[in-house]
Amino acid sequence: MLDYPEEYRDGYVIFMGQRFITDKRALIPRLETEELVKYCLKLLEKNPHIQTIADIGTGSGIIPISLFSKAGRPLTVFATDMSQEALDLAKENLQKMKNDEWRMTNEGIFFLQGDLLQPLIRALQNFTPEEILITANLPYVREVEINLWLIHEPRMAFLGGVQTGFELYERFFDQLLAWKERPKKTHIVIEFWLWQRDIAETVFQKHGLQYSFFADLRGIERFAYIC
Ligand SMILES: C[S@@+](CC[C@H](N)C(=O)[O-])C[C@H]1O[C@@H](n2cnc3c(N)ncnc32)[C@H](O)[C@@H]1O
Numbered sequence: 001m002l003d004y005p006e007e008y009r010d011g012y013v014i015f016m017g018q019r020f021i022t023d024k025r026a027l028i029p030r031l032e033t034e035e036l037v038k039y040c041l042k043l044l045e046k047n048p049h050i051q052t053i054a055d056i057g058t059g060s061g062i063i064p065i066s067l068f069s070k071a072g073r074p075l076t077v078f079a080t081d082m083s084q085e086a087l088d089l090a091k092e093n094l095q096k097m098k099n100d101e102w103r104m105t106n107e108g109i110f111f112l113q114g115d116l117l118q119p120l121i122r123a124l125q126n127f128t129p130e131e132i133l134i135t136a137n138l139p140y141v142r143e144v145e146i147n148l149w150l151i152h153e154p155r156m157a158f159l160g161g162v163q164t165g166f167e168l169y170e171r172f173f174d175q176l177l178a179w180k181e182r183p184k185k186t187h188i189v190i191e192f193w194l195w196q197r198d199i200a201e202t203v204f205q206k207h208g209l210q211y212s213f214f215a216d217l218r219g220i221e222r223f224a225y226i227c
Helices: 006-010 033-046 062-070 084-102 118-123 143-149 167-178 197-206
Strands: 012-015 018-021 052-056 076-081 109-113 131-136 159-161 185-191 211-215 221-226
Touching: 006 012, 018 062, 018 084, 033 062, 033 131, 033 185, 033 211, 033 221, 052 062, 062 076, 062 084, 062 109, 062 131, 076 084, 076 118, 084 109, 109 118, 131 167, 143 159, 159 167, 167 185, 167 197, 197 211, 197 221
Parallel strands: 052 076, 052 131, 076 109, 131 185
Antiparallel strands: 012 018, 185 221, 211 221
C-alpha cells in the first residue's frame, strides 16, 4: 500500500515558486503542470487582448492563482470544479496568497461549482468576452488503473473514464462546440496522460479543431494547445 503522501502530511506544496495549501480535499499538485502554466504565461504575453481566463477542474487552484499572480496584467479569472470541497480549498489558497504574499485585497477569482464548462457558460451569459483562455487539467486515468495508485487522493480527481480515460475531455469538447455564444477567439490549453496524445488527436480532428502538442520535461507530448 502506498504511504500517506508527504505533501498531505506537510500541508503544502511549492508550485511555480509559491506555497499552496494541500490536503485531502483535492489532488496533490504535480510538478509537470508547471509546464502548462509556463506555456499559458507565454501565450498571454503574445496575446495582449486576452483579458479573461477560465480553469476547468481547478482542484486546489494552482493554475488560475499562478496565472492571476504572474500574468503581469489585470485579468478576469474563473475557476470551476465539480467538487465543492476542492473549491473551498482553492478559495483558501487565494486568500492565503492575498494575505501573505501579494498584500492585495481587491482583485479576485470567481469560483464556480458544476460540470465542466457549464458553470462558465452560465456565468458568461450576459458578458461574452471577445477572447478567452481556457485551461484544464481534468481527470484522465482509466477506472482499471485507479485502484493501483489512488488510495489517498480524491477519486473524482483521477477518474477520466472507463475505456480511454479521455472521456471527460471528450465531453468537455462536446460542451465547448455546443456553446453557441462562445468567445470568437477561444484558446485552450490542456494536460493529459502519457499515452493519450493519439486519442486526443483523433478527438481534435473529429471536431475540425486546430491544435499543436507540447512536451513535458521528459520530452513526452502530453499537453495540447487548441485554438
Ligand atoms: C486531475 S485534478 C486537477 C486539479 C488541478 N487542476 C491541478 O492541476 O492540480 C482534476 C479536477 O477536476 C475535477 N473534476 C472532476 N470531474 C469534473 C467535472 N465533471 N467537472 C468539473 N470538474 C471536475 C476534480 O474534482 C479535480 O479537482
